[in-house]
Amino acid sequence: MDLQSAWSVAAKDFRIYRKKINVIRASIAYPLIVGVLFPLILNYSIQKQPTAVAVALAPSLMDSFSIWFIIGAIIIPTAIASYSLVGEKLQKSLEPLLATPMTDGDILLGKSISGLLIPVASVYAGAIIFMALCDHFTQGVLGYLYYPNWHMGVILLVVPLASLMSVEINIIISARMTDARSAQQLGTLLILPFVGLYLAADLKIFPFTNTNLLILAGALALIDIAFFFVSKATFQREEILTRWK
Amino acid sequence: MSITIDVENLTKSYGTFTAVDNVSLHVDEGEVFGFLGPNGAGKTTTVRMLACLISKTSGRATVGGYDIGNSSDQPKIRGMIGFLPENVGLYEELSAYDNLDFYGRYYKLSIQRRREQIEYFLKMLGLWDKREDAAGTFSKGMKQKLAITRALIHDPKLLFLDEPTANLDPEASKTVRDFILELKKEKRTIFLNTHLLDEAERVCDQVAILKTKLIATGSPEDLRHSQSTRKVRVQLELADDAVAGAVKTLGFQIAEKTSNSLVIVVNNPEKENPEILKAIQTAGGRIQFVTEVGSSLEDVYLKLVRGAE
Numbered sequence: 165m166d167l168q169s170a171w172s173v174a175a176k177d178f179r180i181y182r183k184k185i186n187v188i189r190a191s192i193a194y195p196l197i198v199g200v201l202f203p204l205i206l207n208y209s210i211q212k213q214p215t216a217v218a219v220a221l222a223p224s225l226m227d228s229f230s231i232w233f234i235i236g237a238i239i240i241p242t243a244i245a246s247y248s249l250v251g252e253k254l255q256k257s258l259e260p261l262l263a264t265p266m267t268d269g270d271i272l273l274g275k276s277i278s279g280l281l282i283p284v285a286s287v288y289a290g291a292i293i294f295m296a297l298c299d300h301f302t303q304g305v306l307g308y309l310y311y312p313n314w315h316m317g318v319i320l321l322v323v324p325l326a327s328l329m330s331v332e333i334n335i336i337i338s339a340r341m342t343d344a345r346s347a348q349q350l351g352t353l354l355i356l357p358f359v360g361l362y363l364a365a366d367l368k369i370f371p372f373t374n375t376n377l378l379i380l381a382g383a384l385a386l387i388d389i390a391f392f393f394v395s396k397a398t399f400q401r402e403e404i405l406t407r408w409k
Numbered sequence: 410m411s412i413t414i415d416v417e418n419l420t421k422s423y424g425t426f427t428a429v430d431n432v433s434l435h436v437d438e439g440e441v442f443g444f445l446g447p448n449g450a451g452k453t454t455t456v457r458m459l460a461c462l463i464s465k466t467s468g469r470a471t472v473g474g475y476d477i478g479n480s481s482d483q484p485k486i487r488g489m490i491g492f493l494p495e496n497v498g499l500y501e502e503l504s505a506y507d508n509l510d511f512y513g514r515y516y517k518l519s520i521q522r523r524r525e526q527i528e529y530f531l532k533m534l535g536l537w538d539k540r541e542d543a544a545g546t547f548s549k550g551m552k553q554k555l556a557i558t559r560a561l562i563h564d565p566k567l568l569f570l571d572e573p574t575a576n577l578d579p580e581a582s583k584t585v586r587d588f589i590l591e592l593k594k595e596k597r598t599i600f601l602n603t604h605l606l607d608e609a610e611r612v613c614d615q616v617a618i619l620k621t622k623l624i625a626t627g628s629p630e631d632l633r634h635s636q637s638t639r640k641v642r643v644q645l646e647l648a649d650d651a652v653a654g655a656v657k658t659l660g661f662q663i664a665e666k667t668s669n670s671l672v673i674v675v676n677n678p679e680k681e682n683p684e685i686l687k688a689i690q691t692a693g694g695r696i697q698f699v700t701e702v703g704s705s706l707e708d709v710y711l712k713l714v715r716g717a718e
Contacts, residue, residue, distance in 0.1 A: 172514035176500065179511075183502045256496035260559065263460050263492035264515040265484040402463045406423070 173274025195290025550581025
């Protein structure tokens, strides 16, 4: 695989995404909702409680809210990655692209980079806003700055791995679909296992401790590697050129 | 390195359906080779195999000396060819300049080289002033020109053009055709898929007619001559029965007769015309002019394609 070629594909996609309103909307809306709305809910919740209760409640609420950054890391790429191949398919721009010396690996790596960087940057931006607002609202109650902390650090480690998995699954799906919206809808189903994890955490079956999150990160890293090879194996030039209409 | 194409018994099948059946051909360096055939004849499939976009089922082909069936040769072939697909496939949101610039990057051209190439070709095709406009706002003809420029961005010596003038208005078709002739002058080897016989006749050195199998191959002129009877039209002041009789006496068949002209079937006009004209004059005919009634490539094409059905 050639990184320069892959980066050229990604750079082209970035240029196109700048003009796609859905991509811009998804990249801005989610981090704003999680980064601003959740701290406001937190503030509202702890203000009405006696100090002792607020001191106990605030950290657990913040930890609970911060898991939504992982879910965001899965949702945002569905808007981007599903366009990535289906968009090329609709514009019939894959044939000339495949006629260049680039390999399937170069093209898929480029698509993965372009699908990954925007969601990760967007989630990280949301996380910074979230941490700043949470600290602002809780410093008086807790008497110290809750963020940054290791828990958020591990979550932000999981974010790119979860995003990459989402990108790869969406690329695999969109290689077999002809409509970006259907590909996006199908890709969104990917959040279900993570919502399950969220419930498992709430029910203390799989609490989001730092150790468990590191286990999750390790599992995601292995899944990412496996899915990259699956996406390469399912990216059939011949099928793309002869069966896509 | 010699930029030629050699194809031997190339076949492509999808299950029980054969799209291209045992095609053999040779394209010389600097030649414009027209690949003619009706829709569904296998032209695009053949080009895709030669451009290493799809695999062959059997047979052998080399492009610029590289084997299309060898996976290590395939990137080399894709790197040395320019490819214009039937659907131009531009990035509609991007400007004309960016469309070309990204393809320049795919071929690893330096920034300076990309700038030079883009400016050269966009100016040549009259698109330089539109370079910052989104490709999606272009007319069909402009898009086609932009797509041809994209195929040329890395200065390939071998071009595969799949229906470059299909769906274009006459003016845009002429611009594209003239551009192909310019490329021909630059000694590039061009493999041109087309169903437009007039286009093939105007720009191609060699043509092949395909209908799953290769039906015929040769220069447009050779094909016209090999596949049709030759005729001459003799324009006279008066084409009376005496004149017609004189021609028939020599053993020639008259294909058409009007009050002032005769169309005569000949085998070898260069040799037989003097004899015919002498007989007409002897019979009192006053000859105004003589022209060859040529069969068009279209006549030949239709005859061959229908014959193959």
